[in-house]
Amino acid sequence: MSQNAYIKLVEGSAVPSVSLEDLRELLNAYRSQLELTAQQLDWEYDDKGFPYTIETAPKGKDTWFYLKGNHQAYRYIVTGVGTEDSDGQERHYIQVVLPDGATHGDKSKANEFCKHLARKLKAELHLFNGRVMYYNPRK
Template identity: 65%
Template structure:
């Protein structure tokens, strides 16, 4: 059964929402940062830190894309953006990260790592795959 993690944009988030293209840019920035770390260590760390390629399908245009693994033990992770209604009649934007059926424990670990990076960067509220909540947004 597939599992999902959510990054909810709140009042203290650095941006109110992101588009799929912006999400792709944030993942590109993550890969760039790990590449620079690898240069300092004289090791191809970017391949270990981001062992995926970004793939798109016509049916997911503007809604989701997935990361396809280059090597084992990884397989794939799906990223999507959306909006939901709140109890008070407003809207809240979110990023959904899905581990589809067939994903491995390595995908789950990498998914958690990418979610934490995005949540820290965007200052969002992160609901992990196991149901726990981490707050990266400023709260009073």
Template identity: 55%
Template sequence: MGQSAYIRLVDASTTQTVQLQDIKDKFHRYIDMTTKTGNQLDWGYAEAAFPYTLVEKPEGKDHWFYLKGSNPLYKYIVVGVGTDQANQAEGGEQAEESQFIQVVLPDGATHGDKSKANEFCKYLAKEFKAQLDLFNGRRMYYYPRKP
């Protein structure tokens, strides 16, 4: 069984719903930014920053896609969207549905995949101002929190 990280959309997030196309758009923006950085540095930074190709399977339509490594140091990262019931502190209240982005490292993923997956998770959490539950169980907050 692979490892998973979750990017959970919270009340303070930039959006309360996310579609798979939104995530693809964020990845395309990431590739565009790294390409421009590489052009400024006169170096192929985009290939080093995003050594994957985005692959969609018919069975995963609108639910998940995967990033296939274009370098022997990288293999696969799976990215999907889903919903779950948010826990309510007070008993008797209706549980509210919340959306999340799940990033999975399948069996056989390399250390490079894990490093890139952490980087992509942090990027997506920052873009959506979301809560990030990392592969190691630690939690990072990318949204404004009240003291």
């Protein structure tokens, strides 16, 4: 059975909404950040830190894309964007899905990506295990 994590953009988040293209740009920025770290360490860390290629499926081109693993320890992570009505307000979120057959490596990397994105967007992160991490400023 697949598992889901959500990065919810709430009051106080850095941006009110995220498009699929914005999400793709955030992941590419994360990848380039790892490349800089690899140069500083003089080690092929970027390939180990982001062992995926970003692929688009024809049927979900407007709502989701998936990360396809480059190594045998990594298979797939599906990411998408959406909206929900909460207290009469429309709130945007990023959904990260571990499909059936995902490895432990996929789950570890998905948690890492979720935490990075939530920190960057100052959002509320609902992890795969149901726990919530708050990166948004709260009073």
